[in-house]
Amino acid sequence: MKFNFPITELESDTFLIQPDSSVIDLSIDEIAEESGYERGMIPDYFRDIIAESIAQCRSISRPVCGYRILSVNKEHSSPESIAIGDIRFNCQKIVKARLNNADQVAIFSCTIGSEMETYASRCFEEGDAVKGHFADVIASAAVEFLTDLLHNHIAESILTQQLNVTNRFSPGYCGWPVSEQKTLFSFFPNDFCGIKVTDSSLMLPKKSTSGIIGIGSSVKREPYTCNRCSQKECTYRMYRASRSGGR
Amino acid sequence: MSELIEKIGICVERGKVNKASPFPPDMKGLDGADEYTKLAIEAKTSADAILQACNDGMQRVGEKFGKNLVFVPELLMAAKAMHAVMAHLKPFFQSGTVKTKGxxxxxxxxxxxxxxxxxxxxxxxxxxxxxxxxxxxxxxxxxxxxxxxxxxxxxxxxxxxxxxxxxxxxxxxxxxxxxxxxxxxxxxxxxxxxxxxxxxxxxxxxxxxxxxxxxxxxxxxx
Incomplete structure (x- = not known):
């Protein structure tokens, strides 16, 4: 799916996109699978709750995403880090190995806003924990879906220059310290996408993503190799598994 | 009386909160933890016995969860059924007739x-x-x-x-x-x-x- 929404260039090579929430396209089956159920095995009662929460997500979310294209400083990079100008990300070996041939990177962030997390919390407070649980799972899947769209958009926008993209990688995943979230956001204008980073590197709204995508003529997007990572309960791993049909 | 206790345990295990609840589908329209607990109390069943039935029900659903036979939503429904029981037992906790585990x-x-x-x-x-x-x-x-x-x-x-x-x-x-x-x-x-x-x-x-x-x-x- 493509972004059919206006893209604003805030400053040189920094773009902001505000799609309509109806762009979020999640299926009941994939949410069921993320919750542990084999395809078709979730009770109808839960299917109905998931359907209601997906509709709620499409109605109340406020998606915003953006990115900035930057050149890689290969001289300052190492087997475990990638440098942009004088700033070095200690992204560790798993991530760096996949960014090795990148000449540029797209640093990105996405959010669906705080509305779904408020909704989930309210469900818990009102004693409907099942609905609250599914609202939280759906919100996580929604922001990953939005990030998929942004990833595809970046890939398409550079195709005319004969360039490709890598997979995307985020602080907190694949061994990359989450504390580098702050460094990553230092490349964006203030309040970019309406996301704030706390002292403990938590993004607010919580249903937000950020990360880095390599760009170059000799890089490629590969199937995700989550089995190489030690984080078995990782949200992204579960999201990918639900989209590919296996863990 | 023991039949009521058994039913309370089953309702907790299966997450059957009350008669109005459509979950689980095979118990739709039947009494749930709420109704059976009310009946048990009216029949002078001890609050301790009711509480034990709940704990046994939660234990069973917990074991299923550990074996990936059920997932978080079923666990939450069981907890909700347990809460329905607890609402009836509240006066017994307040009077000290039964005690929480801690x-x-x-x-x-x-x-x-x-x-x-x-x-x-x-x-x-x-x-x-x-x-x-x-x-x-x-x-x-x-x-x-x-x-x-x-x-x-x-x-x-x-x-x-x-x-x-x-x-x-x-x-x-x-x-x-x-x-x-x-x-x-x-x-x-x-x-x-x-x-x-x-x-x-x-x-x-x-x-x-x-x-x-x-x-x-x-x-x-x-």
Whole structure:
């Protein structure tokens, strides 16, 4: 799916996109699978709750995403880090190995806003924990879906220059310290996408993503190799598994 | 009477809250935990026996959860059915006729605002007969220590989802153990392992709500 929404260039090579929430396209089956159920095995009662929460997500979310294209400083990079100008990300070996041939990177962030997390919390407070649980799972899947769209958009926008993209990688995943979230956001204008980073590197709204995508003529997007990572309960791993049909 | 007790246990295990609840589908239209508990109390069934039936029901659904036969939603429905029972047993707790298993003080540590996992744990543990005091998110050590002093013999549960707040968790444990060395502290959250929990001085690590229940029941109260 493509972004059919206006893209604003805030400053040189920094773009902001505000799609309509109806762009979020999640299926009941994939949410069921993320919750542990084999395809078709979730009770109808839960299917109905998931359907209601997906509709709620499409109605109340406020998606915003953006990115900035930057050149890689290969001289300052190492087997475990990638440098942009004088700033070095200690992204560790798993991530760096996949960014090795990148000449540029797209640093990105996405959010669906705080509305779904408020909704989930309210469900818990009102004693409907099942609905609250599914609202939280759906919100996580929604922001990953939005990030998929942004990833595809970046890939398409550079195709005319004969360039490709890598997979995307985020602080907190694949061994990359989450504390580098702050460094990553230092490349964006203030309040970019309406996301704030706390002292403990938590993004607010919580249903937000950020990360880095390599760009170059000799890089490629590969199937995700989550089995190489030690984080078995990782949200992204579960999201990918639900989209590919296996863990 | 024993039939009613058995039905209460089954309703909790299957997450059948009340007659109006359409879940689970094969029990649609039948009485649930709410109705059977009311009948049991009217029949002078002891509150302890009702509570035990609930615990047995929660135990069974917990075992299924551990074997991936059911998932978080079923566990939450079971907890909800247990809550329906507890609403009827409240007067017995207030009069001291029956006692909770103990007090569990729960919170997400300083710097961390994640609450969904903690909320799940809170519901399931409360559903297992513990009094739960949920302090919320971004809870600093002095707040835990204050609540511990108000609830002697309690067990403390700390939650964290960020690797950056693990240090805060370790410091919280240290401060709790300094002021209250006998207080048991259990921890949970995505970045943790049993090994890291032990290293930071926790008395136990629970990877999911049911593991937390098993841990609490094994620790007991002082």
């Amino acid at each position: 007090t569990f003080i729960l919170g997400t540590v300083a710097g961390d605002l994640h609450d969904i996992g903690k909320n799940l744990v809170s519901m399931v543990i409360e559903g297992n007969g513990w009094k739960v005091i949920d302090l919320g998110v971004d809870v600093k050590a002095p707040r835990f220590i204050q609540k511990i002093s108000e609830n002697p013999g309690c067990v403390v549960g700390l939650s964290a989802l960020l690797t950056t707040t693990i240090a805060n968790m370790a410091n919280t444990i240290k401060e709790i153990k300094t002021t209250s060395p006998t207080t048991k502290v259990i921890v949970g959250g995505a970045p943790l392992t049993a090994g890291s929990a032990q290293e930071m001085g926790a008395d136990g690590y629970a990877r999911d709500p049911q593991a937390a229940v098993a841990l609490l029941n094994s620790i007991g109260v002082s």
